[in-house]
Amino acid sequence: MRQLSCNKEIIYLNSDFSKLHQIIPELLEKDVFYIIDESVYLFHSSKFSALKNIILVPSAEKTKSISHVEVIINQLLNLNANRKSFVIGIGGGVICDLVGFVSSIFMRGVDFGFIPTTLLSMTDASIGGKNGVNFNSIKNLIGVINDPKFIFIDYSFLKTLPNKEWLNGFSEIIKHACICSIKFFNFLENNSKIFKSYKACENLAKFDQLVFDSISIKIDYVKSDKNEIGRRKLLNFGHTFGHAIESKYSLTHGESVSLGIVFSNEIANSLKFLSLESNIRVRKLLSDYSLPINISSFDKQSLTNLIYKDKKSSKDKIDFIVLNKIGSALIHSVKIKEIFNE
Ligand SMILES: NC(=O)c1ccc[n+]([C@@H]2O[C@H](COP(=O)([O-])OP(=O)(O)OC[C@H]3O[C@@H](n4cnc5c(N)ncnc54)[C@H](O)[C@@H]3O)[C@@H](O)[C@H]2O)c1
Known part of the structure; x- marks a missing residue:
């Protein structure tokens, strides 16, 4: 088991859920409440049989809403949670x-x-302290930056993850490589056949390296700029279009980010920030992980209109993240209406 730390939180890699209370003994002294994704609970019920104070939440993007916040708070009250209670979220990015x-x-x-x-x-969503819900179809409009005490990663949960969701994880992993590390990008290219399914976990050393590298990149940006005033913004690469696509079309976060990366690279290429060769190479890597790359059917005008609602836009401008080469990104401040025709 390897450990990393971000701001306040400790990240336990390759851990074992059955040893949670041994590894984090402070939980033994607390009233703990477990808020668990319904599917995870069904697939892994034996792991949870000894726990009390369980609240189940249906997992889907629509669960990230104020109405579900109310439902959960009511359930916490019914179970007598108080200010000294400890809450643990068990599930995907929606639950976190x-x-x-x-x-x-x-x-x-x-x-x-x-x-x-x-x-x-x-590899991404649980790290960095950004928490929140969607509102009026606008992604993450209501939220806070606040760190968990720990992130406890047990790879055995991944065994039941549908393959499509497994592949979704690679959009953010590839994003990390694109903005920060050509070495990590090469690693992803060279191992795409191994990493394409849960069987990757059988090659534990390699899989552990994948998770470690992805988290380490995120931590580096988060630690240096917790409140996203400067370089943390680079983590939003692919997300300006990604969030617009996710709120308008029924696509997952991972698929939307993949398409958002393709949109960004097309624009970076036309602005001469990024070479055609690098643009093609990133598309190929996304496609090697079966992520969508075809942007031809998306209506640019309606996506542009949605970008005005993005919380990262101010007045008519947005800090748009572009690659200048694989492993390096920059902030390009642009008028939203000119995003496609500079
Ligand atoms: N806070 C952040 O920094 C950050 C970063 C990236 C993404 N996100 C957010 O994360 C969300 C996407 O996360 P996600 O892709 O994990 O989606 P998700 O939480 O919706 O999970 C995807 C699906 O997998 C199921 N599932 C989860 N674990 C499972 C398991 N072990 N076995 C079987 N099924 C399982 C869920 O029920 C769900 O149907 C988005 O809302 C996105 O905005 C947040």
Whole structure:
């Protein structure tokens, strides 16, 4: 088991859920409440049989809503949770975002931790302290930046993850490589056949390296710029279009980010930030992981209109993240209406 730390939180890699209380003994002294993704609970019920205070949440993007915040707070009250309680979210990125937010506002904030169960949440969504919910179809409009106490990663949860969700995890992993590390990008290219399914976990050393490298990149940006005033913005690469696509079309977060990366690289290429060769190479890597890359059917005007609602836009401008080469990104501040025709 390897450990990393971000701001306040400790990240336990390759851990074993059955040893949670041994590894984090402070939980033994707390009233712990477990908020668990319904599917995860069904697939892994034996892991949870000894636990009390379980709240089940249907997992889908629509669960990241104010109405579900209310439902969970009511359930916490019914179970007599108080200011000293400890809340643990067990599920994918939806559960981490939702539980982090509920924990941050319930009784003005209680301690919380995450046990991420999707590849996307293990390698990205559980890290960095951004918690929140969607509002009026706008992604993550309501939220806080507040760190969990721990992130406890047990790869055995991934065994039941549908293959499509497994592959979704690679959009954020590839994003990390694109903005920060050509070495990591090469590693992903060279191992795409191994990493394309859960069987990757059988090659533990390699899989552990994948998770470690992805998390380490995220931590590097988060630690240096917790409140996203400067370089943390680079983590939004692919997300300006990604969030617009996700809120308008029925695509997953991973698929939307993949398409958002393709859109960004097309624009970076036309602005001469990024070479055609690198653009093609990134598309090929996304496609090697069976992520969508065909952007021809998306209506640019309606996506542009949605970008005005993005919380990262101010007045008519947005900090648009572009690659200047694989492994390096920059912030290009642009008028939204000119995003496609500079
Ligand atoms: N806070 C952040 O920094 C951050 C970063 C990236 C993404 N996100 C958010 O994360 C969300 C996407 O996360 P996600 O891709 O994990 O989606 P998700 O949480 O919706 O999980 C995907 C699906 O997998 C199921 N599932 C989860 N774990 C499983 C398991 N072990 N076995 C079987 N099924 C399982 C869920 O029920 C769900 O149907 C988006 O809302 C996105 O905005 C947040």
